[in-house]
Amino acid sequence: MRMSKGVEWAVHTLLNLAWVDHGRPVATAQLAAGHDLPGPYLHKQLQALVRAGLLESVPGARGGFLLARAPEAISMLDVVLAIEGDEPLFRCTEIRQCGLVGAECSGPDDFALPCAVKSALGRAETAWREALAAQSLADVGRATDEHAPNVGGAVRRALGSD
Amino acid sequence: MRMSKGVEWAVHTLLNLAWVDHGRPVATAQLAAGHDLPGPYLHKQLQALVRAGLLESVPGARGGFLLARAPEAISMLDVVLAIEGDEPLFRCTEIRQCGLVGAECSGPDDFALPCAVKSALGRAETAWREALAAQSLADVGRATDEHAPNVGGAVRRALGSD
Numbered sequence: 226m227r228m229s230k231g232v233e234w235a236v237h238t239l240l241n242l243a244w245v246d247h248g249r250p251v252a253t254a255q256l257a258a259g260h261d262l263p264g265p266y267l268h269k270q271l272q273a274l275v276r277a278g279l280l281e282s283v284p285g286a287r288g289g290f291l292l293a294r295a296p297e298a299i300s301m302l303d304v305v306l307a308i309e310g311d312e313p314l315f316r317c318t319e320i321r322q323c324g325l326v327g328a329e330c331s332g333p334d335d336f337a338l339p340c341a342v343k344s345a346l347g348r349a350e351t352a353w354r355e356a357l358a359a360q361s362l363a364d365v366g367r368a369t370d371e372h373a374p375n376v377g378g379a380v381r382r383a384l385g386s387d
Numbered sequence: 388m389r390m391s392k393g394v395e396w397a398v399h400t401l402l403n404l405a406w407v408d409h410g411r412p413v414a415t416a417q418l419a420a421g422h423d424l425p426g427p428y429l430h431k432q433l434q435a436l437v438r439a440g441l442l443e444s445v446p447g448a449r450g451g452f453l454l455a456r457a458p459e460a461i462s463m464l465d466v467v468l469a470i471e472g473d474e475p476l477f478r479c480t481e482i483r484q485c486g487l488v489g490a491e492c493s494g495p496d497d498f499a500l501p502c503a504v505k506s507a508l509g510r511a512e513t514a515w516r517e518a519l520a521a522q523s524l525a526d527v528g529r530a531t532d533e534h535a536p537n538v539g540g541a542v543r544r545a546l547g548s549d
Contacts, residue, residue, distance in 0.1 A: 352515055
């Protein structure tokens, strides 16, 4: 069980767009060159970010991608769900109701409430999502600026030219 | 990104062994019949639980599996790690150091500290792991007993006989 590489690519690309922030779209090829990523696969991730409302796509020869929201309004949860989808990590298939054990259960309340296994795993997943939701792209950018203040300038030099 | 079905199977099977708790091993075929699971694949999960020290395997004609620890000493994190392995959900591949952006970074501290993206995703993963670690097999069994008090008896009738 592991996130796709697309999450790392997406967060760094969003961060780069936040640093560049010159109001002009940046093309996929330029964004891909920023971290030596395969352009076509990065493009698929960028399209997923557009569908999730995190990026705006500008068509045309001078087109590309722009942040669709302020970095403060893009959470790590937004990015993970955009790339990975909104399926739960743990999916309960109600095996409690199957087989010999399920057949022996005859109380009216035996299956009335959610399975305690599902609830336990779900509580942990809620904690994960809340921690992702509590961290914005702006927070991550600020943390980088604090411990590596040259990086924002490096991104602007690498990606900010016409 | 999703957990394998094996996690649901493992937690329910461990719970069933906690309910039966008659000091005698229960065979894979009986455990599989408990929830109508495919025996060979369940057996692989049970072997993973043995390797993780959660189950004890007893060989022989009357052999099978027993809990290796008290239900209070088995956490949901123990089960998830036994089945899914101990890889992080988010694996940082240090793309920050690659490509045009990486080449433009020249400050001595640019890569001295962990990547802020890795740290942000890692904090959420820590929250998930802590929430899993805080819930024991005994807690999950107790929650089931509270809202569906017949289930423990049903498990003993289904799996507890010789």
